[in-house]
Amino acid sequence: MALPKRxxxxxxxxxxxxxxxxxxVPHEDNxxxxxxxxxxxxxxxxxxxxxxxxxxxxxxxxxxxxxIRFLTKIYxxxxxxxxxxxxxxxxxxxxxxxxxxxxxxxxxxxxxAPNPDDPLANDVAQHWxxxxxxxxxxxxxxxxxxxxxx
Amino acid sequence: MKVTILEWHAVAAWRWDAxxxxxxxxxxxxxxxxxxxxKYPGDDCSIVEGECTHTFHMHCIATWMQHDPKxxxxxxxxxxxxxxxxxxxxxxxxxxxxxGEGAAV
Ligand SMILES: [Zn+2]
Ligand SMILES: [Zn+2]
Ligand SMILES: [Zn+2]
Numbered sequence: 001m002a003l004p005k006r007x008x009x010x011x012x013x014x015x016x017x018x019x020x021x022x023x024x025v026p027h028e029d030n031x032x033x034x035x036x037x038x039x040x041x042x043x044x045x046x047x048x049x050x051x052x053x054x055x056x057x058x059x060x061x062x063x064x065x066x067x068i069r070f071l072t073k074i075y076x077x078x079x080x081x082x083x084x085x086x087x088x089x090x091x092x093x094x095x096x097x098x099x100x101x102x103x104x105x106x107x108x109x110x111x112x113a114p115n116p117d118d119p120l121a122n123d124v125a126q127h128w129x130x131x132x133x134x135x136x137x138x139x140x141x142x143x144x145x146x147x148x149x150x
Numbered sequence: 151m152k153v154t155i156l157e158w159h160a161v162a163a164w165r166w167d168a169x170x171x172x173x174x175x176x177x178x179x180x181x182x183x184x185x186x187x188x189k190y191p192g193d194d195c196s197i198v199e200g201e202c203t204h205t206f207h208m209h210c211i212a213t214w215m216q217h218d219p220k221x222x223x224x225x226x227x228x229x230x231x232x233x234x235x236x237x238x239x240x241x242x243x244x245x246x247x248x249x250g251e252g253a254a255v
Contacts, residue, residue, distance in 0.1 A: 004177070005179060006177050006178040095222070095227065096175070096176040096214055097176070097224040097225050
């Protein structure tokens with residue numbers, strides 16, 4: 001099946017005008033599959049880290065949202081051990097007016113503003129609520145340990 | 151000098167009565183072009199406007215309504231309701247809406 005023009009356009013724009021701190025590069029043999037990196041936002045416990053994600057555009061994209069997962073280990077109340085992300089726009093609040101670009105920006109924003117009240121990783125959220133400073137410290141350590149650029 | 155016209159190729163352009171540089175918020179294709187499922191632009195692949203004034207290819211918004219249990223407009227998330235009639239329709243009867251030069255010819 002030919003790649004829909006919308007995906008071609010989105011890819012071209014991602015290449016021509018990349019979002020600061022974010023890269024998304026499609027696989028040559030599967031243009032619906034992207035290697036993504038997101039830099040941890042400054043002033044967050046993820047600062048200095050570069051996080052790898054995989055992004056896949058399902059056949060019925062943009063009617064259904066892209067499938068995205070963190071590949072880099074990350075300590076965050078809204079991201080579970082498998083790298084799955086709890087973000088409303090990736091689920092019930094998806095709209096076909098959103099794009100790869102806007103979704104990646106939302107993920108970067110989520111790194112800057114963890115939300116332990118809407119958790120996916122319950123133990124992390126618990127830690128975050130009980131002792132925020134310690135949780136942030138753990139998140140920093142994980143960033144140093146797993147998200148350091150080689 | 152006398153010029154004899156041997157052959158005449160008429161070329162006509164048409165466009166929907168919608169902002170020319172605008173694209174459908176769902177498929178990112180210009181309104182003059184078709185939705186991703188259709189081959190030929192025109193009446194078979196029309197555009198529709200919602201009461202919220204957002205415009206889409208009819209096929210695109212119809213597919214989205216099937217996917218979205220809330221049937222919200224993709225742009226503004228209000229309930230999507232078709233605005234009376236197709237924005238690109240020819241004026242009909244005495245209602246004769248102002249379609250203007252930009253209309254489909
Ligand atoms: Zn469309
Ligand atoms: Zn169509
Ligand atoms: Zn709208």
